[in-house]
Amino acid sequence: MDKHELGAFLRSRRERLRPQDVGFPTGPRRRTPGLRREELAVLAHISTEYYIRLEQGRAPRPSGDVLAAIASALRLTDAESDHLHVLAGTAPNRTRLHRRDVRPSILALLERLPHTAGIVTSAVFEVLAWNSLAATLMEDFTPLGPKDRNLARRVFLGASSTGGPLYGASDAAGFRLNVVTQLRVALARYPEDPVVNGLVDELHDGSADFVRLWERHDIQPPPTLTKTFRHPAVGEVTVDCDTLILADHDQCLVLYSASPGSPSAETLALLHVLGTEAGQYAP
Structure with missing residues (x-):
């Protein structure tokens, strides 16, 4: 149970709720952003003192029923509720390392x-596998070590952190938010994993933008449905972006495709012909 993170997460979600969202009156004397602690305790049917101790990291592990009541009171999404249980140590046991x-x-x-570019990423955004079209559309990851294949490190600490977006992609801001939210989930799932802890510490020390997004305590960003890459050989190509969760390994299979007969499909076909060497793109 990570008492500090649990308390910080509860506080961030409580401050996000407006009194009128849950039927409480608003007034000019309110100085607290969002709900007051005692109001949240009333909604969750628990004592105010106990809830305060939870936010302060001083309470013992809450039961599943208490967590469910708090999640309901906070209007948490399914993903946020799952994260709450992970932080409290009541989620199913996972392997110690990702x-x-x-x-x-x-x-x-x-x-x-x-004709579909595909990559597999780990829980900490390391590219673990890719096909030839992904190597042409993005870059050939073969000669890169694990650190250089980590997209989280690349987007916050690499050349794209101060210059153009990684691979010329159109969703730079959304991808950064996605990285932060998923790393927060990974840290809760693997609190003893030195790679996860080391990466979060490295990004926290090296990127003010990472710190800003981390402090939001977001868990589930809006999905990216399409993405436009700017490729040096063929220009812009807009693709559908589908992310499939490989739950047993806690990995993601990310697929970039285009509708048959569309201009983007023709561009992907051209990249397929060009091959990895001609289309290699290292930003």
Whole structure:
């Protein structure tokens, strides 16, 4: 149970709620952003003293029923509620370290998608596997070490942190928010993993933008449905972006595709012909 993070998360979600959202009156004498602690306690049917101790990191582990009541009172999404249980230590046990091995069936699937760019990322945004079209559209990750294949590090500490967006992608701000929210989830799931802790510390020390987004305590950003890459050889290509969760390994399979017959599909086909060497793009 991470008492500090649990308290900070509860406080951030409480301050997000407006009194009128839950039927409480508003007035000029309010100085607290969002709900007061005692108001939240009333909604959750728990004592004010106990809730205050939860936010201050001084309470014992809450039961599942108490967490469910708090989640309901805070109007948490399913993802936020799951995160609350992880922080409280009541979620199903996971392995101590995040996984980097990719299922052979997923590797084979990537190779069976010649007209779809695909990558597999770990819980900390390290690119673990990719197909040839992804290497052409983005870059060939083969010669890169694990640190250089980490998209979180690249977007906050690499060249794209001060220059143009990574791979010329159109969703730079959204991707940064997604990185922060998923790293927060990963840290809660793997609190003893030195790689997860080290990456979060490194980004926290090296990027003010990371710190700003981290302090928002967001858990589930809006999904990215389309993305436009700016490629040096073929220009802009807009693709559908689908992220499939590989729950057993806590990894993501990210697929970039285009509707058959569309200009973007023709561009992807051209990139497929160009091949990895001609289309390699290292921003």
